[in-house]
Amino acid sequence: MGATLKDIAEKSGYSITTVSRALSGYDDVNEQTRQHIIHVANALGYEPNLPARHLRGLSTQTIGMVIPANDQTFSAHDFFSQLLTGVGDAASRERYDLLISTQVPGEEEMAAYRRMVRGNRVDGMVLARTRQHDPRIAYLHEQGHPFVVSGRSAPGEPNDYPFIDVDSQAGLRILTEFLIELGHRRIGLILPPEDIAYTDYRHNGYREGLAHRGLEYQADYVVHGDLLRSGGYRGAQRLLDTHPLLTAIIACNDLMALGTMSAIQGRGLQVGRDVAVAGFDDIPAAEYAHPALTTIQQPIYEIGQRLVHMLLAIIRGEDLPESQILLQPKLVVRASSGPKIT
Amino acid sequence: MGATLKDIAEKSGYSITTVSRALSGYDDVNEQTRQHIIHVANALGYEPNLPARHLRGLSTQTIGMVIPANDQTFSAHDFFSQLLTGVGDAASRERYDLLISTQVPGEEEMAAYRRMVRGNRVDGMVLARTRQHDPRIAYLHEQGHPFVVSGRSAPGEPNDYPFIDVDSQAGLRILTEFLIELGHRRIGLILPPEDIAYTDYRHNGYREGLAHRGLEYQADYVVHGDLLRSGGYRGAQRLLDTHPLLTAIIACNDLMALGTMSAIQGRGLQVGRDVAVAGFDDIPAAEYAHPALTTIQQPIYEIGQRLVHMLLAIIRGEDLPESQILLQPKLVVRASSGPKIT
DNA sequence: CTTGACATCCGAAACGTTTCGGGTTAGATT
DNA sequence: AATCTAACCCGAAACGTTTCGGATGTCAAG
Numbered sequence: 024m025g026a027t028l029k030d031i032a033e034k035s036g037y038s039i040t041t042v043s044r045a046l047s048g049y050d051d052v053n054e055q056t057r058q059h060i061i062h063v064a065n066a067l068g069y070e071p072n073l074p075a076r077h078l079r080g081l082s083t084q085t086i087g088m089v090i091p092a093n094d095q096t097f098s099a100h101d102f103f104s105q106l107l108t109g110v111g112d113a114a115s116r117e118r119y120d121l122l123i124s125t126q127v128p129g130e131e132e133m134a135a136y137r138r139m140v141r142g143n144r145v146d147g148m149v150l151a152r153t154r155q156h157d158p159r160i161a162y163l164h165e166q167g168h169p170f171v172v173s174g175r176s177a178p179g180e181p182n183d184y185p186f187i188d189v190d191s192q193a194g195l196r197i198l199t200e201f202l203i204e205l206g207h208r209r210i211g212l213i214l215p216p217e218d219i220a221y222t223d224y225r226h227n228g229y230r231e232g233l234a235h236r237g238l239e240y241q242a243d244y245v246v247h248g249d250l251l252r253s254g255g256y257r258g259a260q261r262l263l264d265t266h267p268l269l270t271a272i273i274a275c276n277d278l279m280a281l282g283t284m285s286a287i288q289g290r291g292l293q294v295g296r297d298v299a300v301a302g303f304d305d306i307p308a309a310e311y312a313h314p315a316l317t318t319i320q321q322p323i324y325e326i327g328q329r330l331v332h333m334l335l336a337i338i339r340g341e342d343l344p345e346s347q348i349l350l351q352p353k354l355v356v357r358a359s360s361g362p363k364i365t
Numbered sequence: 366m367g368a369t370l371k372d373i374a375e376k377s378g379y380s381i382t383t384v385s386r387a388l389s390g391y392d393d394v395n396e397q398t399r400q401h402i403i404h405v406a407n408a409l410g411y412e413p414n415l416p417a418r419h420l421r422g423l424s425t426q427t428i429g430m431v432i433p434a435n436d437q438t439f440s441a442h443d444f445f446s447q448l449l450t451g452v453g454d455a456a457s458r459e460r461y462d463l464l465i466s467t468q469v470p471g472e473e474e475m476a477a478y479r480r481m482v483r484g485n486r487v488d489g490m491v492l493a494r495t496r497q498h499d500p501r502i503a504y505l506h507e508q509g510h511p512f513v514v515s516g517r518s519a520p521g522e523p524n525d526y527p528f529i530d531v532d533s534q535a536g537l538r539i540l541t542e543f544l545i546e547l548g549h550r551r552i553g554l555i556l557p558p559e560d561i562a563y564t565d566y567r568h569n570g571y572r573e574g575l576a577h578r579g580l581e582y583q584a585d586y587v588v589h590g591d592l593l594r595s596g597g598y599r600g601a602q603r604l605l606d607t608h609p610l611l612t613a614i615i616a617c618n619d620l621m622a623l624g625t626m627s628a629i630q631g632r633g634l635q636v637g638r639d640v641a642v643a644g645f646d647d648i649p650a651a652e653y654a655h656p657a658l659t660t661i662q663q664p665i666y667e668i669g670q671r672l673v674h675m676l677l678a679i680i681r682g683e684d685l686p687e688s689q690i691l692l693q694p695k696l697v698v699r700a701s702s703g704p705k706i707t
Numbered sequence: 708c709t710t711g712a713c714a715t716c717c718g719a720a721a722c723g724t725t726t727c728g729g730g731t732t733a734g735a736t737t
Numbered sequence: 738a739a740t741c742t743a744a745c746c747c748g749a750a751a752c753g754t755t756t757c758g759g760a761t762g763t764c765a766a767g
Binding site for chain 2: 714715716717718719721722723725
């Protein structure tokens, strides 16, 4: 089907070597010859066979990324969509493609990493949503394969790799103190699953916020949820069933905050008046939500782009000025947190 | 770095051939031998070199997709996020990976297609957002490479390929008639750019709807916008500047509808009371918008999944029962279209 | 004892590219 | 006339895998 160097060589009367060198711009081939070869190549619709190149160990011009598929069918976390877009756009500008595998965390997921790394399909990997004792990081480390991470290790674990993360401990502290300042005293918290690396940071931030303002930490104001709307819905139901006097709920991502709002509204209560709600991420839907969602902003798209630049620097052997970046979170106040109460 | 068949062969005392055959499950190798070889392979952390396999012409277990990057930096169309998720989830279940390249339509984009197809990197392609006289379809046709399409050709062009599309002509007719039934007589329309294949279908549907109800088509009630929020915003401004008496605006996708709502609200008018708004797609944000958006639902995620199943059937040489699927659109009425007016 | 069948194994070629280490020629220099 | 240089070209090996077409040895049947 596709024309090869050999075809061009035969048609043009030169050797495969010369054809190869002509097409890749070496200067030891006559300019006329080169033109002729290029002409023949175009006529035949030649396109280099990439696997053959990669077999020779040349760059694949490809970045790999494994994204977690969720429970059932749906993996459209807004977070990953945005990250992926940032990564994709930046990669495209550097003439890199993306190899994507969506996998449920577990053995299959590790296999996907192995296929990409040891299978020689990518120059580097972008890793997201770190977990406690993350086996993916251990693997990439051991392989010595270039990689960058969105998010850092859980508190207490080593951070011996390049990453970009938002200081979500500070984020939750700010959010908690903000709600306390509005007059709230009983604030529920819906955390991510325990194995997510940032869960403890956010938990700590919440505790810090309470402590700063002299409030007692109540363990039963805190529940865990998957990171989806449904998890937020169920978490809020659980909190409000057991503690109807809560006046505010913080969900650790916007999707769960949206679920929380549904649960509150489903009970005939009004978000922002009866119960204040806040989220984390500032995904596009946060702005359009009704009422609009008070949240902590993470520049996800930009993080995606910067991760690519870091990764390419590593691949190219340049040394990067900053390899561990901790961004400061930004509070975005909208209607869902309601007015000051008394 | 990575162990090869040769390494395993040396370590185990068998030939490369036998190692290869043992690992790929041929039955002409002694079971004990196989166990031994598998053991050695695991000990060395063997992972097959994919490029070498692909060079031999074996399946790449990869589906390619080129997604359009928009104007400046941002390509996070909700539409593509959802489609990508559907494609990714279905592919994952069939043990396929995705090769993604984001490209601005044009020469670079075609080059990306060539790299994937002729460069032998994918078994098949998923193509989305068809354009008039789409060169990508022509190319894939000519190459005889398996592909499926989300969307069909513009009216009058041949549809000689497998696709899934929503009957958006019917969709716009339904939407238009619905607004007329609510009492609207002056309805603006914000179309996609002219070169998008479905633009004419939607334009025709709008005209049909008017005609059915005995209303005159007014060419200056119709403008074009890019498919982003900003385009909807600008389009609505233009319409309302020139025709302040419009009582309804249909935007041809939800993103533009959201922009339209901003424009209306920015003029101190109320969406659903002063001006009715409707969109197309039913992306998640439509439900959360304020007011919630009346729109035509497209099952984008499911389309993504079904496209993968069609594509894999083609790749495997099975014949598919249906290769050209036209889905019926569904009207979703929410607050943005307002009540009946008199 | 010969033959055939079976189980097990392997050598070598092939996929398409890049690159090392040359070779050939023509013209310039001695 | 011999030597050198520069310009241009090419053969062959290598990357890691799969697979075709045997090779070898063992054992049962004739």
